[in-house]
Amino acid sequence: xxxxxxTTARPAFPGGTILGYPRIGxxxxxxxxxESFWAGRTDAVDLEIAAGTLRRDTVRRLxxxxxxxxxxxxxxxxxxxxxxxxxxxxxxxxxARFRDLIxxxxxxLEPEGYFTVARxxxxxxxxxxxKWFDTNYHYLVPEISESTPISFADHRxxxxxxxxxxxxxxxxxxLVGPVTFLALSKAADDAGEGFHPLDRLDDVVAxxxxxxxxxxxxxxxWVQLDxxxxxxxxxxxxxxxxxxxxxxxxxxxxxxxxxxTDDEAGERPAILVAAPFGGLEPDGLALLAATDVxxxxxxxxxxxxxxxxxxxxxATKTLVAGxxxxxxxxxxxxxARLDVVDALRPLGAGAVAVGTSTSLLHVPHDVDxxxxxxxxxxxxxxxxxxxxLREWLAFADQKVGEVTVLARAVTQGRDAVAAxxxxxxxxxxxxxxxxxxxxPAVRERAAALTDADFARGPYAERAAAQAARLGLPPLPTxxxxxxxxxxxxxxxxxxWTRGELADADYTAAMRAEIDRxxxxxxxxxxxxxxxxxxxxxxxxxxxAEHLDGFAVTANGWVQxxxxxxxxxxxxxxxxxxxxxxxxxxxxxxxSRTDKPVKGMLTGPVTILAWSFVRDDQPLGDTAxxxxxxxxxxxxxxxxxxxAVVQVDEPALRxxxxxxRADQDEYLRWSxxxxxxxxxxxxxxxxxxxxxxxxxxxxxxxxxxGLDADVTSVEAARSRMEVVPELRDAGYSRGIGPGVYDIHSxxxxxAAEVTELLQLAVKSIDPALVWVNxxxxxxTRRYAEIEPALTHLVAAAREVRATL
Ligand SMILES: Nc1nc2c(c(=O)[nH]1)N[C@@H](CNc1ccc(C(=O)N[C@@H](CCC(=O)N[C@@H](CCC(=O)N[C@@H](CCC(=O)O)C(=O)O)C(=O)O)C(=O)O)cc1)CN2
Ligand code: MET
Ligand SMILES: [Zn+2]
Numbered sequence: 142x143x144x145x146x147x148t149t150a151r152p153a154f155p156g157g158t159i160l161g162y163p164r165i166g167x168x169x170x171x172x173x174x175x176e177s178f179w180a181g182r183t184d185a186v187d188l189e190i191a192a193g194t195l196r197r198d199t200v201r202r203l204x205x206x207x208x209x210x211x212x213x214x215x216x217x218x219x220x221x222x223x224x225x226x227x228x229x230x231x232x233x234x235x236x237a238r239f240r241d242l243i244x245x246x247x248x249x250l251e252p253e254g255y256f257t258v259a260r261x262x263x264x265x266x267x268x269x270x271x272k273w274f275d276t277n278y279h280y281l282v283p284e285i286s287e288s289t290p291i292s293f294a295d296h297r298x299x300x301x302x303x304x305x306x307x308x309x310x311x312x313x314x315x316l317v318g319p320v321t322f323l324a325l326s327k328a329a330d331d332a333g334e335g336f337h338p339l340d341r342l343d344d345v346v347a348x349x350x351x352x353x354x355x356x357x358x359x360x361x362x363w364v365q366l367d368x369x370x371x372x373x374x375x376x377x378x379x380x381x382x383x384x385x386x387x388x389x390x391x392x393x394x395x396x397x398x399x400x401x402t403d404d405e406a407g408e409r410p411a412i413l414v415a416a417p418f419g420g421l422e423p424d425g426l427a428l429l430a431a432t433d434v435x436x437x438x439x440x441x442x443x444x445x446x447x448x449x450x451x452x453x454x455x456a457t458k459t460l461v462a463g464x465x466x467x468x469x470x471x472x473x474x475x476x477a478r479l480d481v482v483d484a485l486r487p488l489g490a491g492a493v494a495v496g497t498s499t500s501l502l503h504v505p506h507d508v509d510x511x512x513x514x515x516x517x518x519x520x521x522x523x524x525x526x527x528x529x530l531r532e533w534l535a536f537a538d539q540k541v542g543e544v545t546v547l548a549r550a551v552t553q554g555r556d557a558v559a560a561x562x563x564x565x566x567x568x569x570x571x572x573x574x575x576x577x578x579x580x581p582a583v584r585e586r587a588a589a590l591t592d593a594d595f596a597r598g599p600y601a602e603r604a605a606a607q608a609a610r611l612g613l614p615p616l617p618t619x620x621x622x623x624x625x626x627x628x629x630x631x632x633x634x635x636x637w638t639r640g641e642l643a644d645a646d647y648t649a650a651m652r653a654e655i656d657r658x659x660x661x662x663x664x665x666x667x668x669x670x671x672x673x674x675x676x677x678x679x680x681x682x683x684x685a686e687h688l689d690g691f692a693v694t695a696n697g698w699v700q701x702x703x704x705x706x707x708x709x710x711x712x713x714x715x716x717x718x719x720x721x722x723x724x725x726x727x728x729x730x731x732s733r734t735d736k737p738v739k740g741m742l743t744g745p746v747t748i749l750a751w752s753f754v755r756d757d758q759p760l761g762d763t764a765x766x767x768x769x770x771x772x773x774x775x776x777x778x779x780x781x782x783x784a785v786v787q788v789d790e791p792a793l794r795x796x797x798x799x800x801r802a803d804q805d806e807y808l809r810w811s812x813x814x815x816x817x818x819x820x821x822x823x824x825x826x827x828x829x830x831x832x833x834x835x836x837x838x839x840x841x842x843x844x845x846g847l848d849a850d851v852t853s854v855e856a857a858r859s860r861m862e863v864v865p866e867l868r869d870a871g872y873s874r875g876i877g878p879g880v881y882d883i884h885s886x887x888x889x890x891a892a893e894v895t896e897l898l899q900l901a902v903k904s905i906d907p908a909l910v911w912v913n914x915x916x917x918x919x920t921r922r923y924a925e926i927e928p929a930l931t932h933l934v935a936a937a938r939e940v941r942a943t944l
Contacts, residue, residue: 152492153363153411153436153459156209157548160365160415160438160467161218161315161500163537165700166195167510172704175221178252179260185252192221193304200310206538207545210310213363213410217301217312218500221252222259222703224315224367225280226268228322230255232348233294236284236329238265248294259703261885269327269858270702270884272795272834274369274418276468276503277709277751279702279834282325286332291344293351302361314356315500318366318414319345319394320386324378325370339378342386346393353394353409357401365413365438366394367500371429372419372444373799375839384428395433411435413461417499418468419799420444430454441481442466442498451489460490465535465543467499470711470753472535473543475558475565479550495547501537504753505697505708508536512695526692529575530713532568536697572713573757577690580715587765595816596848598824600874603850606825610784611737615944616898616912616937617668619877621831621853622741622787623680623917624658624673625926634678651676652729659733661927666934669737669785672730674919680743680789681751685710688770689717691752705920710752712763718770721777728781739829740778740786742771745814750792760796761810768817775819779826787829788819790847791916794832794840804839812846819849827851833879833916837863841870851875855915857882857889861897864904876905879915880936881929886921888929894936907944912937 165171174191177183196219204210220227230250242254261267268281298314305312326338401407415438429437430452438461464478514525546561637647658673677683685691691710698706731738745767819828833855856863856878864878880897918926
């Protein structure tokens with residue numbers, strides 16, 4: 142049945158809506174419940190009770206913050222681990238190696254089986270994990286083939302709708318849409334030549350249709366299907382195939398099923414298709430408007446809609462204007478945001494509702510969970526924030542408030558919210574002139590930079606000087622920096638942050654940990670040692686705590702993957718380094734060994750990517766400020782006798798713009814800021830960099846452009862495929878392809894590591910090859926890394942002997 146094109150839209154979400162809400166809990170309740178369950182301290186019933194409490198508290202809070210409890214404005218966006226894995230579970234589309242985990246009676250996969258697919262078991266590798274669009278959130282990559290079972294198998298979505306309804310709130314279940322789900326999937330190992338997961342679109346859409354029927358049967362008025370695949374051209378699916386898939390999927394789902402109306406139950410809820418993380422240009426909006434879905438959510442923070450005239454089909458739909466930024470923490474300039482909403486008028490939408498640009502998953506819960514004090518921000522784990530920031534910030538709860546204010550302005554006129562508009566303008570204005578936002582000395586230094594500040598001497602000279610200084614064997618062995626963050630380390634830091642452990646005692650505890658790590662590396666026979674990073678709560682937060690221009694939070698947790706969280710720092714002002722940061726730790730380490738010690742820093746792009754960044758100047762300018770601070774740090778490390786310095790850039794690929802047209806400019810400034818940080822050193826000082834979590838393909842040229850002497854990259858899971866790619870791109874400096882997958886508790890055998898290493902030395906000049914794990918070891922346990930590194934060193938020796 143198709144909708145009569147002459148009917149007008151039933152205005153949806155007049156009180157405003159959000160595309161999703163954090164699910165980890167204000168005090169990481171879900172993390173704690175899930176990790177207790179994994180450890181066997183609690184059972185599945187305890188877990189479900191904890192999660193159910195969290196879900197009910199969440200929907201009630203959203204109502205208390207002003208969202209309508211009855212019309213589907215409150216999103217049902219809970220997940221135990223990951224929203225893409227949720228679709229895998231819903232469809233029963235698990236890889237063959239895990240199919241025994243599906244309950245034969247009801248087709249469900251929870252909870253043990255669900256987590257097993259995410260985390261692996263024995264020799265069964267978990268689903269691969271990768272970045273969710275341009276965020277620091279990681280999703281699990283589904284594996285699909287011709288024979289993957291696909292049906293509406295697991296009914297958790299329906300149960301959670303009913304649970305919220307019982308608690309008095311009519312939610313709008315949120316799912317990754319069928320096209321994005323398949324576009325992000327990879328072909329399973331058993332798939333035939335030329336198979337693409339999108340070949341299974343009809344089956345997936347049929348399962349979604351059954352899911353929609355089930356939601357309609359319990360009375361759900363709305364469902365939200367997220368289709369961010371529409372805003373990127375970085376997927377391996379050509380735009381015309383993607384568009385055809387969207388057309389086909391929503392023809393079946395929206396036109397093929399009868400929609401519920403105010404008076405009549407239908408076969409499906411009304412459908413909101415959301416396109417977060419970028420603009421729908423050039424023709425994504427027209428494509429969606431031509432379907433029979435009831436509402437479309439567009440990202441008007443990262444993207445814009447050229448309002449040149451009426452869009453065919455939009456007159457019967459609600460356009461959800463994503464004007465409140467779901468991906469950054471600045472308080473909105475409400476007047477400016479209203480102007481953006483007003484500018485949509487020529488599009489001829491049946492109704493316009495106010496929303497967020499993305500799910501609020503990517504921001505912390507609540508500014509009011511922070512303590513603000515007039516005193517200077519606290520030390521590590523800082524518990525107090527500069528009070529000026531309170532006025533400038535909006536976390537998830539504040540953003541819900543902004544949405545409701547904007548919605549009132551849209552429905553009742555700006556006068557109805559005059560006081561809120563004034564307060565917002567004042568907050569925005571106070572940021573512009575606040576001390577520390579613009580620091581003339583920082584500006585002058587950046588303005589004086591010349592090309593020479595971005596370049597080192599010729600590589601051949603550097604390589605010769607470094608070889609003479611370091612005297613390393615062929616296939617030198619090293620690690621990526623961090624060693625296990627043990628509960629003892631975390632406890633010591635927590636006590637120190639609370640003021641219960643004196644500075645000297647904390648330093649002594651961390652030095653003792655460094656001693657342990659040095660002894661272990663010496664016993665293992667590694668060639669270039671690290672200090673193990675025990676003193677770092679996080680590789681970005683730690684630096685932010687030591688740089689002017691950043692603030693850090695006490696409770697601003699954001700989910701990164703599964704139960705793992707980060708507290709992204711807030712970069713609000715010009716960046717300066719008041720004092721050396723890592724030099725004492727590295728110098729102490731060097732004093733404990735005769736082997737070379739690698740200094741360890743996080744690069745400018747990664748510091749920006751994993752912080753909330755200021756939005757009042759080009760990111761490239763901010764990157765150069767961070768680059769200069771790191772340049773000074775490296776000069777100090779060099780002066781302290783450190784001969785090798787690693788500057789990590791795991792997020793280089795993450796910030797790559799989703800649209801090709803924007804990528805060159807990004808690569809210019811990002812590579813530039815790294816070179817600014819690292820090019821001040823002597824030829825005999827060896828600069829390393831490290832990248833992980835990436836499809837490197839699109840940034841291969843940029844990796845070369847970093848001009849590091851040695852680059853370590855994640856490579857074990859992809860069996861070294863990046864090595865020939867780098868070689869073909871002309872890369873001819875040191876390369877450390879990871880030979881130990883640290884994302885899994887599994888210990889690789891010496892034979893496996895040897896095999897990977899042999900692959901590497903076959904693809905590129907063996908004189909360039911380093912031997913190292915895929916990434917840092919902080920999430921692993923000593924019981925895992927000791928045998929694994931033993932095997933790594935043994936493999937290096939074996940392959941060395943064959944060169
Ligand atoms: N920012 C960032 N993004 C990244 C990565 C990264 O390393 N950093 N790596 C990639 C993968 N992402 C990751 C993200 C987080 C973690 C991680 O291990 N997070 C830890 C928290 C790290 C942290 O902030 N630790 C603090 C606080 C630790 C803590 O929870 N303390 C307890 C108290 C400790 C005790 O008494 O036992 C508490 O506050 O309740 C510290 O060590 O000081 C976790 O979720 O458990 C790992 C990888 C990509 N993105
Ligand atoms: C996510 S990249 C991590 C690099 C860091 N040096 C570490 O070893 O943990
Ligand atoms: Zn890494």
